[in-house]
Amino acid sequence: MWQVGHxxxxxxxxxxxxxIVNPKVRITNLMTHAILLAYSFVVIYPLYIMVITSxxxxxxxxxxxxxxxxxxxxxxxxxxxxxxxxxxxxRNSIMVTVVSLLLIIVVSTLASYALxxxxxxxxxxxxxxxxxxxxxxxxxxxxxxxxxxxxxxxxDNLLALILIxxxxxxxxxxxxxxxxxxxxxxxxxxxAQIDGCNDWQILIRIYLPLLRPxxxxxxxxxxxxxxxxxxxxxxxxxxxxxxxxPLGTAIFFGQFQTDWPTVFAALTVAVIPAIIFYLIMSKQxxxxxxxxxxKG
Amino acid sequence: MAKKRTxxxxxxxxxxxxxxxxxxxxxxxxxxxxxxxYEWNGYGPMxxxxxxxxxxxxxxxxxxxxxxxxxTNNFKLFAYTTLFQNVVALFLxxxxxxxxxxxxxxxxxxFMPVTLSVLxxxxxxxxILNPTWGVLNKGLELIGLVNLAKPWLGDPNLALPVIAYxxxxxxxxxxIMMFVAGIxxxxxxxxxxxxxDGCNEWHVFRNITLPGLMPIIGxxxxxxxxxxxxxxxxxxxxxxxxxxxNYATDVLGTLFxxxxxxxxxxxxxxxxxxxxxxxxxxxxxxxxxxWSYIDSKxxxx
Numbered sequence: 136m137w138q139v140g141h142x143x144x145x146x147x148x149x150x151x152x153x154x155i156v157n158p159k160v161r162i163t164n165l166m167t168h169a170i171l172l173a174y175s176f177v178v179i180y181p182l183y184i185m186v187i188t189s190x191x192x193x194x195x196x197x198x199x200x201x202x203x204x205x206x207x208x209x210x211x212x213x214x215x216x217x218x219x220x221x222x223x224x225x226r227n228s229i230m231v232t233v234v235s236l237l238l239i240i241v242v243s244t245l246a247s248y249a250l251x252x253x254x255x256x257x258x259x260x261x262x263x264x265x266x267x268x269x270x271x272x273x274x275x276x277x278x279x280x281x282x283x284x285x286x287x288x289x290x291d292n293l294l295a296l297i298l299i300x301x302x303x304x305x306x307x308x309x310x311x312x313x314x315x316x317x318x319x320x321x322x323x324x325x326x327a328q329i330d331g332c333n334d335w336q337i338l339i340r341i342y343l344p345l346l347r348p349x350x351x352x353x354x355x356x357x358x359x360x361x362x363x364x365x366x367x368x369x370x371x372x373x374x375x376x377x378x379x380x381p382l383g384t385a386i387f388f389g390q391f392q393t394d395w396p397t398v399f400a401a402l403t404v405a406v407i408p409a410i411i412f413y414l415i416m417s418k419q420x421x422x423x424x425x426x427x428x429x430k431g
Numbered sequence: 432m433a434k435k436r437t438x439x440x441x442x443x444x445x446x447x448x449x450x451x452x453x454x455x456x457x458x459x460x461x462x463x464x465x466x467x468x469y470e471w472n473g474y475g476p477m478x479x480x481x482x483x484x485x486x487x488x489x490x491x492x493x494x495x496x497x498x499x500x501x502x503t504n505n506f507k508l509f510a511y512t513t514l515f516q517n518v519v520a521l522f523l524x525x526x527x528x529x530x531x532x533x534x535x536x537x538x539x540x541x542f543m544p545v546t547l548s549v550l551x552x553x554x555x556x557x558x559i560l561n562p563t564w565g566v567l568n569k570g571l572e573l574i575g576l577v578n579l580a581k582p583w584l585g586d587p588n589l590a591l592p593v594i595a596y597x598x599x600x601x602x603x604x605x606x607i608m609m610f611v612a613g614i615x616x617x618x619x620x621x622x623x624x625x626x627x628d629g630c631n632e633w634h635v636f637r638n639i640t641l642p643g644l645m646p647i648i649g650x651x652x653x654x655x656x657x658x659x660x661x662x663x664x665x666x667x668x669x670x671x672x673x674x675x676x677n678y679a680t681d682v683l684g685t686l687f688x689x690x691x692x693x694x695x696x697x698x699x700x701x702x703x704x705x706x707x708x709x710x711x712x713x714x715x716x717x718x719x720x721x722w723s724y725i726d727s728k729x730x731x732x
Contacts, residue, residue, distance in 0.1 A: 167526050168533075174523060175540045178600070182543075184566050185555050200569045238451075246448035249441045261445065268456050270719045272661040274684075275708045276459035278466050278691060278701050281473070283459060302455035305448050334440050363548035365664050370692060381548045385668075388554050395558065405551050413546045417539045420546060425608040 182410075189399035196395045211400030215387075220375055221404060224383035231293055231379060232362050235300035236354050242301070243308035243353065244346065248338050250309070251316025252324075262313065268306035273299065274366055284371060291373045300361045308353040315349040316342065355416075355423035362409065380405050464712060467705035473692075477702075484706040498707070500678055501686040504591060508682060509659045511595030516603050517651055521644075523603075524610030525636060538611070542604035549601065553668025556597045560584055584669055587679035594680055598665050602658070606651045613647035614640060646729045649722055656718035660711050663688060683711050 188196060189211050191204040215221050250262050280299065289295040319342060327337050365381040372378055378386070384405045391397050413420050467484050471477040487494045523541070527534050544552060559566050560583040568580035583593045617639065625635045663684035666674050672689055674681035691704025 164529070164531060167529055167531060171523070171526055171531075171534075171537045175537060178540050178544060181555055181559055181600075184559060188558075197564060200564070200566050201573075242448040242451060245444040249444035253437070253441055255438070255441055261449065264457070265448070265452065268452065268460075270657060271460065271712070271715065272657065273456055273460070274661060274663075275712050276456060276461075276463045278705055278708070279459035279462035280455065281701075282462075283455075298451065298455045302452050305452045305456070309448065334437070359546050363550075365548065365550045365667075381550050384548075384551060384554070395564070398554075398558065402551055402555055406547050409546055409548075410543065413543060414539070417542065421538065421542050421604075421608055424542075424545060425605065425612065 182406075185399050185406075186403055189396055189403045191396050193394065193396060208396060211394075211396035211398075212404070214391075214394075214397045215401045215404055219383070219387060219401075220378070221380075221383060221387075221401070223376055224378050224380045227293060227377060228362060228379040228381075231296050231300070232358065235297050235304065235361050236357060238297065238301040239304035239308050239357055240350055240354060243305055243312055244343070244350065245338075246305075247309050247312035247316050247346075248342060251313040252342075262309075265306050265309045268303075269310060273303045277367070277370060281370065290371060291377060293372075293377055295371045296364075296367055296379075299367055300357070300364070304353070304357040304361070307356060311353055312346060312349045315346050319345055351419065352423045355419055359420075359424065463705055464709050465705075466701055467709050469702045469705075471701040473699055473701055480702065484700075484702045485709075488703065488706050494703070497678065497681070497686060501681045501683050501707075502710070504680065505660055505682045507591055508595050508598075508662070509655060511592050512599055512655055512659055513652070515596050516599030517606050517648075517655060519599070520603050520606035520651075521610055521648075524607050524614060525640060527607065527611055528614040538604075538608070541607055544601040545604040547601065549598075549664040550668045552601045553594075553597065553665050556600075557584065557669050560593065585676055587676045590670060590676060590680045594665055594669050597669065598662070605654070609647050609651055610644060613644045617643040646726060649725045649729075653718045653722040657715050660684075660714050660718075683707055687711070 187203060188200075190207045190209070191199075192208050192210075195204055195208075246265070250258060280295075284290050284292075284295045289298075323341055324337060327341050332340065363381060364379075365385065368379045368382040369385075372382060375383075375386075384401055387401050388398060391401070466477075468479060468481060469477040470480045470483070488498050489495055527537060558564075560568075562568060562580075562582040562585060565583075567583070571577060571580045581589060584590050621639050621643075622635060625639055630638070659682075661684055662682060666680050666682060666685045667688075670676075670680040672685060672693060674685045687704050687707045690699070690707060691701050692699055
């Protein structure tokens with residue numbers, strides 16, 4: 136008790152940013168923190184339960200659902216990593232995501248360079264054609280994609296996913312990169328042209344370094360929906376060796392539903408890398424995804 | 432000569448993006464909606480049937496019952512999401528914009544589930560909500576509130592709001608961040624003036640924060656419409672493709688999937704599926720159009 140008083144009293148009159156914090160403000164601040172902390176708990180707790188349960192035994196799940204496991208039981212993880220194709224699902228997800236993001240960035244940067252740098256007939260028209268795709272979910276086009284991939288023989292092929300994700304990523308990327316291209320002062324071009332650079336060299340040497348923030352935003356913005364997509368793999372991927380992490384997890388969930396530690400181990404394996412990636416780059420993620428939402 | 436070369440250059444730069452976007456997004460979208468005028472089971476020839484699919488969807492049993500049920504549920508999902516996600520987000524955003532330490536920490540936490548897979552979030556919650564072994568009911572038992580323990584996903588009256596809550600739990604970070612940005616954009620003098628005039632917190636919120644946030648609130652609502660009317664994964668994960676119990680959680684996205692791809696009731700009918708997609712498309716376009724209208728009005732004033 137003494138300690139509470141000891142720490143509280145000097146704080147009541149502490150000068151913060153030139154303003155004196157009065158006791159009433161201090162109490163509301165404490166209440167605000169209490170609410171915000173409580174909500175943090177609401178967010179974290181389910182994920183905590185997932186990780187904790189994955190280390191329990193089946194018996195512990197039933198008898199002690201809340202406490203920490205007595206000893207760390209890794210049998211769930213053994214089942215997930217050794218008896219299933221989870222590592223292959225990971226490889227597929229990484230491949231599809233990396234290739235799609237690279238394609239999105241390359242084709243969108245090229246198109247944005249043309250749209251942002253040059254005035255030509257049809258410029259506005261093409262720009263709005265791209266923009267029209269920004270708010271419409273591509274899954275509404277799945278029926279015809281079904282036909283297209285049937286006739287191209289791309290059923291049960293990761294290339295089908297890559298093509299869909301690339302098309303889906305183009306509108307927002309063109310939007311954000313074109314805006315950046317337009318901001319680059321024309322004087323920089325003229326200087327480069329005098330030095331004898333052609334259009335291609337100007338793009339690579341002058342524009343590309345300056346476009347990096349826009350390219351990063353677009354990559355982060357598309358990473359999440361592509362990495363997490365379940366819809367298109369569900370419809371287009373059939374063989375186990377081609378499943379992505381969400382689709383593999385769904386099948387696994389159906390098969391092992393009664394073996395909780397194993398199911399939670401699978402869910403943990405499926406989300407922890409994404410969470411770590413997010414925690415390392417949370418500022419960029421929040422900025423990129425919010426910008427996408429606001430501008431989309 | 433130089434000019435001609437530039438023109439070829441422009442075409443070459445544009446071509447890859449135009450081809451990929453047209454072939455795998457614009458064209459499939461239009462053709463899929465157009466498929467609503469045909470009868471097709473996924474293989475073999477398509478036959479033109481005019482507006483037959485729409486007629487069946489709106490007037491013929493049992494299709495119309497399923498369709499209107501899904502449509503109603505979709506509007507309910509929207510209402511629940513507005514309440515559980517957007518209203519709560521607004522409250523938390525107001526708290527986060529008070530001059531406090533550690534708001535970065537809270538924002539990082541609140542945003543985290545946004546980056547996770549909808550499907551996996553659905554699975555995690557399905558296990559937490561499990562009526563016999565789930566942590567939620569066990570916890571209620573532990574604190575003596577055993578009467579509140581429910582078969583959360585098995586009760587037709589509870590399943591949809593519970594799923595809406597899980598969806599809100601995951602995505603609340605987005606509206607929070609948008610509201611925080613919106614509140615920060617309101618000039619600080621307005622808040623100070625109001626406080627000097629002796630306004631209490633509620634009055635400040637009612638007279639300054641809320642009017643200043645109107646454009647952002649509009650945008651958040653539109654994004655909620657787009658998200659809700661194309662949702663599928665969360666229902667699939669928590670209630671299955673049959674969207675049980677007894678279709679209580681069926682939305683247009685799940686009805687579309689069942690109609691077009693799975694032969695649970697009858698032959699899969701891509702044409703009927705396309706007709707459902709047309710309704711989803713119209714609702715989403717209506718949302719987007721009304722947002723552009725509101726936005727342009729706000730930008731003028």
